[in-house]
Amino acid sequence: MSQVQPKHDVTAYMQRLGRRARDAARYMAHADAGAKNDALMAIADHIEHSRETLASANRQDLENALQSGLEGALLDRLELTNDRISAMAEGLRQIVALPDPVGSVSHMNYRPSGIQVGRMRVPLGVIGIVYESRPNVTADAAGLCLKSGNAAILRGGSEAIHSNLAIAGCIAQALTENGLPGDAVLVVEITDRDAVGALLRMPEFVDVIIPRGGKGLIERISQESAIPVIKHLHGVCHVFVDEEADIDKAVAVAFNAKTQRYGTCNTMETLLVAEPVANSVLDKLGPMFRDAGVELRGCSHTTQIIPQAIPASEEDWSTEYLAPILSIRIVSNLDAALDHIHRYGSQHTDAIITENITKARRFLAEVDSSSVMINASTRFADGFEYGLGAEIGISTDKLHARGPVGLEGLTTQKFIVVGDGHIRK
Numbered sequence: 134m135s136q137v138q139p140k141h142d143v144t145a146y147m148q149r150l151g152r153r154a155r156d157a158a159r160y161m162a163h164a165d166a167g168a169k170n171d172a173l174m175a176i177a178d179h180i181e182h183s184r185e186t187l188a189s190a191n192r193q194d195l196e197n198a199l200q201s202g203l204e205g206a207l208l209d210r211l212e213l214t215n216d217r218i219s220a221m222a223e224g225l226r227q228i229v230a231l232p233d234p235v236g237s238v239s240h241m242n243y244r245p246s247g248i249q250v251g252r253m254r255v256p257l258g259v260i261g262i263v264y265e266s267r268p269n270v271t272a273d274a275a276g277l278c279l280k281s282g283n284a285a286i287l288r289g290g291s292e293a294i295h296s297n298l299a300i301a302g303c304i305a306q307a308l309t310e311n312g313l314p315g316d317a318v319l320v321v322e323i324t325d326r327d328a329v330g331a332l333l334r335m336p337e338f339v340d341v342i343i344p345r346g347g348k349g350l351i352e353r354i355s356q357e358s359a360i361p362v363i364k365h366l367h368g369v370c371h372v373f374v375d376e377e378a379d380i381d382k383a384v385a386v387a388f389n390a391k392t393q394r395y396g397t398c399n400t401m402e403t404l405l406v407a408e409p410v411a412n413s414v415l416d417k418l419g420p421m422f423r424d425a426g427v428e429l430r431g432c433s434h435t436t437q438i439i440p441q442a443i444p445a446s447e448e449d450w451s452t453e454y455l456a457p458i459l460s461i462r463i464v465s466n467l468d469a470a471l472d473h474i475h476r477y478g479s480q481h482t483d484a485i486i487t488e489n490i491t492k493a494r495r496f497l498a499e500v501d502s503s504s505v506m507i508n509a510s511t512r513f514a515d516g517f518e519y520g521l522g523a524e525i526g527i528s529t530d531k532l533h534a535r536g537p538v539g540l541e542g543l544t545t546q547k548f549i550v551v552g553d554g555h556i557r558k
Contacts (some may be wrong), residue, residue: 143323147331150286150319151338154259157316158284162256166233168311173229173276175307177222180272183303184218190299191268198292206396206455210266211293221272221300224517228276231521234544235282241551246558249551254544256282258340261332262525263288263354265346268296270525274343275304275318277525281543284317286339288332290346291324298322333358343526343538348453363538365503365529367453368398368481370511373470373496374414375487376407382508383410383486384417390484390510392425396455398527399482399504399514403450403460405470408434411463415439422459431461450477467492471499478502480529482514503529503536 161169180187191213198211234254241251260283264270271287278285289297301320308315321328333342333354341361344354348367355362372390374383390401406414411434419439422429429435429442430449436442442461449460450473464470467485474483484506485496493507504514514537516524521539528534534542 143325143327144331147328151335153316154284154286154319155338157314158259160314161282161284161317169279170229172307172311172313173225175310176304177225179303179307180222187213187218187299190295193295194293207266209396213268213296217269221269224273225276228280234540248555251549252546253549255547256544259284261286261339261342263329263344265290266293268293270345271297271300274525277543281540283543286319288321288329294324336360345526363528363534365481365527367479369402369453369479370399370481371403371405371474371483372401373405373485375492376409377489378486379488380413383414386486386510388421390512391459393512395457399511401511402454406463408463408465412438427457427459429459432463434463435461474500482511484511
């Protein structure tokens with residue numbers, strides 16, 4: 134594996150990958166659904182049978198990451214536990230069970246002229262995916278791209294290079310065993326940062342870019358890409374406990390939304406509590422968060438109720454911590470909660486805990502996020518929990534795809550017309 138190459142060599146290398154992916158995409162666009170499913174099942178099997186190989190490669194990445202001082206949240210994302218290896222395989226098998234969107238026809242209608250006009254789902258083509266830390270993205274992205282008839286160029290972070298290449302080996306073997314082009318999934322083998330820049334400047338080979346990582350990475354890609362980008366910048370997710378909430382339900386949901394896993398984009402970063410129930414809710418949650426090691430930063434009212442909470446700064450309300458840190462603000466009512474989410478939210482995932490259906494419906498209507506929830510943890514906002522099998526990312530954009538991007542999000546539609554010698558008069 135070459136770590137650093139001259140810039141012109143990096144560009145040439147990436148263009149070679151682009152040509153190979155474009156050729157593979159042409160084949161994948163009409164690949165048989167059975168062959169795609171067989172390949173996905175084979176990838177899952179190879180991953181499970183290669184646990185020791187994957188674990189060994191991941192240990193090497195973790196050791197290197199520790200030596201380089203990688204932050205705790207990123208270390209958590211990097212680690213491939215036995216359960217996460219199983220989850221990769223299970224995600225692929227769930228994708229197999231999903232209907233193949235490619236070739237599905239809808240909205241076929243006769244026009245006054247006698248022709249029939251409808252729409253057919255087709256692959257996007259070649260998808261470039263740039264991601265950090267999480268090696269499971271390699272399997273998730275490969276599975277979704279393959280099932281949706283696309284080819285993929287995957288550029289993982291340098292901190293996960295050994296893990297990603299080990300997973301890529303499982304993918305390549307399964308593809309060739311099932312008669313599909315091995316170039317349908319290409320993992321960039323060099324860690325030079327110029328590889329990302331080269332990928333973003335290849336619109337002749339790549340149809341869409343999907344970044345997964347920190348805000349800095351996504352901002353850079355959004356600014357530099359000559360290719361359309363499907364993205365979300367960050368996840369500042371809220372849970373609002375309404376004054377008509379079931380207190381036990383609110384406590385359970387809020388605690389889970391923060392502590393079930395810290396380093397994910399759908400983890401709650403700000404808890405909003407209606408003033409009439411603030412004492413009841415925070416008297417219970419304060420000790421629970423303290424025992425879990427969560428640092429609390431709150432408004433002045435919060436610090437009066439929870440002694441260990443420190444005063445929150447203005448910056449805290451718009452910060453995605455990806456760590457055991459939580460901001461808490463006590464608000465007067467639903468209107469104040471909506472104003473806070475509108476001002477500080479990232480349009481990712483927000484939840485209300487209430488027994489008042491009218492307030493719940495208003496929250497659904499007025500919160501402009503890609504996922505809006507009633508009485509449920511924000512941690513449910515991912516493709517696996519939504520029944521998409523796996524996701525390739527979450528989009529907070531409003532064009533093409535929004536929310537968890539699964540199979541349908543990796544396809545587009547073309548108009549199809551059926552006639553019988555019809556001519557326009």
